Amino acid sequence: MEDIILQNISKDFGTFRAVDEVNLTIKSGELFSFLGPSGCGKTTLLRMIAGFETPSEGSIYLGNKDISDLPPYKREVNTIFQNYSLFPHMTLFDNVAFGLKVKKRPKTEIKDRVQEMLKLVKMEDQAAKYPDQISGGQKQRIAIARALINKPRVLLLDEPLAALDLKLRQHMLIELMDIHDAVGITFIYVTHDQGEAMSISDRLAVMNQGKVVQEGPPDDIYERPSSIFSAYFIGETNLITGDVHKVYDDYLELHCPDGTGNILALDSSFHKPVAEQSRITLSLRPEKIAISRHKPRHQDDINIIKGQIEDILYLGSHTQYIVRVGNLKFRVFSQHKRVYFDDKALDWEEDVWLFWHDTDTWLIEDNPFEVLADAELDDSGNLKRYVKRSKI
Amino acid sequence: MPQSREALQEKRKNLSSWLLSLPTMIWLVCFFLVPYLIVVFYSFLTPDIYDVKFEVSLDAYRQIFTSGYLQPFFLSFKLAIYTVLICLLLGFPVAYYMARASEKLKNTLLILIIIPFWTNLIIRIFSWRIFLSYSGVLNEALMGLGLISQPLEIMRTNLAVILVMVYVYLPYMILPLYSVLEKLDFTLLNAAMDLGANEVKAFFRVTLPLAVEGIFAGTLLVFIPALGAYLIPQLVGNQRSLYVGQVITYKVKNIPRNWPMASALSLTLLLMVAILLLIMYAIYRRHLARRHY
Numbered sequence: 001m002e003d004i005i006l007q008n009i010s011k012d013f014g015t016f017r018a019v020d021e022v023n024l025t026i027k028s029g030e031l032f033s034f035l036g037p038s039g040c041g042k043t044t045l046l047r048m049i050a051g052f053e054t055p056s057e058g059s060i061y062l063g064n065k066d067i068s069d070l071p072p073y074k075r076e077v078n079t080i081f082q083n084y085s086l087f088p089h090m091t092l093f094d095n096v097a098f099g100l101k102v103k104k105r106p107k108t109e110i111k112d113r114v115q116e117m118l119k120l121v122k123m124e125d126q127a128a129k130y131p132d133q134i135s136g137g138q139k140q141r142i143a144i145a146r147a148l149i150n151k152p153r154v155l156l157l158d159e160p161l162a163a164l165d166l167k168l169r170q171h172m173l174i175e176l177m178d179i180h181d182a183v184g185i186t187f188i189y190v191t192h193d194q195g196e197a198m199s200i201s202d203r204l205a206v207m208n209q210g211k212v213v214q215e216g217p218p219d220d221i222y223e224r225p226s227s228i229f230s231a232y233f234i235g236e237t238n239l240i241t242g243d244v245h246k247v248y249d250d251y252l253e254l255h256c257p258d259g260t261g262n263i264l265a266l267d268s269s270f271h272k273p274v275a276e277q278s279r280i281t282l283s284l285r286p287e288k289i290a291i292s293r294h295k296p297r298h299q300d301d302i303n304i305i306k307g308q309i310e311d312i313l314y315l316g317s318h319t320q321y322i323v324r325v326g327n328l329k330f331r332v333f334s335q336h337k338r339v340y341f342d343d344k345a346l347d348w349e350e351d352v353w354l355f356w357h358d359t360d361t362w363l364i365e366d367n368p369f370e371v372l373a374d375a376e377l378d379d380s381g382n383l384k385r386y387v388k389r390s391k392i
Numbered sequence: 393m394p395q396s397r398e399a400l401q402e403k404r405k406n407l408s409s410w411l412l413s414l415p416t417m418i419w420l421v422c423f424f425l426v427p428y429l430i431v432v433f434y435s436f437l438t439p440d441i442y443d444v445k446f447e448v449s450l451d452a453y454r455q456i457f458t459s460g461y462l463q464p465f466f467l468s469f470k471l472a473i474y475t476v477l478i479c480l481l482l483g484f485p486v487a488y489y490m491a492r493a494s495e496k497l498k499n500t501l502l503i504l505i506i507i508p509f510w511t512n513l514i515i516r517i518f519s520w521r522i523f524l525s526y527s528g529v530l531n532e533a534l535m536g537l538g539l540i541s542q543p544l545e546i547m548r549t550n551l552a553v554i555l556v557m558v559y560v561y562l563p564y565m566i567l568p569l570y571s572v573l574e575k576l577d578f579t580l581l582n583a584a585m586d587l588g589a590n591e592v593k594a595f596f597r598v599t600l601p602l603a604v605e606g607i608f609a610g611t612l613l614v615f616i617p618a619l620g621a622y623l624i625p626q627l628v629g630n631q632r633s634l635y636v637g638q639v640i641t642y643k644v645k646n647i648p649r650n651w652p653m654a655s656a657l658s659l660t661l662l663l664m665v666a667i668l669l670l671i672m673y674a675i676y677r678r679h680l681a682r683r684h685y
Binding site for chain 2: 050072073079098150
């Protein structure tokens, strides 16, 4: 069953198009995220669902009812605001009771329901306090209770964890998932944090410049990015671009633009056939690359490339190596597992082999608004063009 | 000994703050407390044609509560209450609009509100006289438009007094309201509407309670001067309905003078304001206590 259908939604602010022809269907009970850099239109989209903005074009359906022109107070949708927006002049009890009080429900019902909600968010013993007497995480919980007491069909969450510190954020993320399981309604979650979106969502929509770039379950988007933008926005990746030299039965040769004239032999088991002489872009996630000072014997010279370690970033759970291959840079994540007892740590300037599994490269399809030739990388391998345009 | 050092520091701090407030204290004692004590002293004396006889008497106070002196008090209170209410009703939307305006517009509007203060009050009141008078701008315009056939008699009525009072005191209401509304987090209104409150309910349950401090401050700033208003009733009002401020002035100005009566009236007014302030302060304190600030 569908809960929210966004049909051809656009929103213009003057000449600026904040949301551009978005079509999305969010299923009932789903935890769906809008993920994108700031200014990508995700919050505007959420505000249109809540009723604080009206779409310039298109319609929003809740179930099978067109709610595009309803004021916020007539929609069966409630919102958790970014800074919680708790009423400072009311106790936590009154904050949670607000929705029922406005609807003039009987006092006993209000009391019972508020208690029930406070219990759900584990705040039942703090009801008499005021919002400025509790911590950020507790405010968050009250905001959830206040929104859920109205029994909305859909709960909208606008960057709900942005104001919390890292540990608390992880904790609240799990709590949010528990609450989602407990109440069973649709959650729409807006965030710019790909980690949050990936861990919490059933499905997510990656947005950029007002458009939905890609939509799907987190693993799908991570493993099979449809565009350079999604490949870079979710996680980190290495892009290999080159002209296909020759296609054989099970592998192809790629002229690598690394300045050395190298020809890279790659497994060609892509999800789409590639033609000779065409230019292709492959995404190769840093954690999928193995790094070694010894050339592996079983690799048949396919999916292997030689480089030199330029930088080593120790990150605790793993180390990031930056390996220079000609004028290309590869990022490689390596966990601190030792296979042999006499393994010596890799060092700066050391020559290493990078190799990967045949299904680890992903062919990025052409995308109407991402011409590869424009995508410049800066020194550390970040995508410069997007850094400039949308402040990732 | 750390404790004695702390004590010494505390002592020094007290001394310096005492020294710093000394000039103000002297000023207040000389020009505020002493004159008031003289007023208190005079209110218990006996009037003479030009001056006072130094014979103790309670006549002044007795007269306030027995003869027609309660009428001016009643009128003054009525005027002050009307002025406050009208200023509040007119000022709130203005302050609200200003608070939500863009930064640039905000500053422009603020300056527009402050500009009238650059012109002397008496000049502004006289402009109103010209505007409201029998053959003044307002009447000429209305007759010219054919809306009325005979000039309206607004000048020298209580209506004129209220009009000009509201005109003069409106900024004192707008500015404190603006300062609280400017700090108001307008996403709270979104939250209220999201939770099912329509615009009216959101206003009464969120905006208004959060603007209470501004309403208190604005009310005080308008009510107290309005209660003792002299200049405006004198210049645009009539002599049939006198306000307390006028009565006090006449007692000092007109021969035979009655210093004790003027003093007693002043003190009674002061006492009423003080009691009112205390009540408002108590309400305000309770409001704050409820919010645990």
